[in-house]
Amino acid sequence: MTAFLELVTSYLALIAYIATLLPSNLIVVFSSWKKFYWRRILLKNRRKIGLICFLFSIIHGVIIAQTRGLDMLSLNTYIDYFTGLGSILIFAILAVTSNNWSIRKLRKNWKKLHRLTYFALMLLILHLLLAKQGEWDWYTWCGFFSLSLMTCLWLLRILLRWRF
Template sequence: MALDVAPLSNQLGFFSLICYCLTLLPTLLRIVFPQTKQTEIPKWLLLQRRLIGILAFLFAVGHGVLLIKKRNIDFSDVTTAWVYIQGICTLLIFTLLAVTSNDWSVKKLKKHWKQLHQLTYLAMFLLTWHVLDKMMGHWTQVTPISLILIGLIDGLFIWRRWIECRGSAKTPAAQSMSAKPTKPN
């Protein structure tokens, strides 16, 4: 089956997805594959994460604006909110993250900043749903790549959570081991 060439609106969405995946990759790799700490790419990605994240937001805005114009999306209709819920929520999350991606926000929001930026993990699953739902039965050349990428990121995230859960389950046990009363002299 020949896949269609992706139009500009889809290409922008694809670039946004790539950038978004790149922002998640350093942390995921550090926890899932600790040996990658030594390599240069995760370090570079970590350094450029803010810029890449903003790029993801800008591409997503371009994708959204083009589609709103092309498809005549009517926001005065309640059905629109439900039909495009994944895309709208993801764009809202990207907007929040992009707006607070500066030193001033980090300083002002303190620990809330970290909590706020946890939303990026919600966007991961929304994006998977978005690509599957909107491209179902009408794949372009970038659709399989998008699905593989976001699928990998989802998988790495689940793996990471499993490692973290296992680690936190081990920690109290280890603590209790170390806290065993020693024989009195």
């Protein structure tokens, strides 16, 4: 049961995370999707979806910490699990600053700060590579493919902005 919960929460977190990236990245290749209803829904609820991602990430992390008996006071835990813990830290920063007050206070820096989400993207790709260590199921491949696709779209976005 715990293994099942660990798996479900990890993928719910991943799906919610990808849902936060979709509206701004998918239109790089499908510009006509700009006006689509689903995009407006995702954009409107992006902050809430981000918080859901954070919540499921925490549950996944806590289950792992309990089942593996991780010592949170040991430096080795932070070294061994830096990809998961690093992405949770980023999600925490984004969650805490996902409110109108922070947007007003941080102004232009808010956007810069929230670009940290792409650092979490890199960490999560590493997370799958390191945490699963070759024992990949079909759903691990789906997760890896989705994260890689988001990375490609993001890089394409940067390239297009830089060229034009």
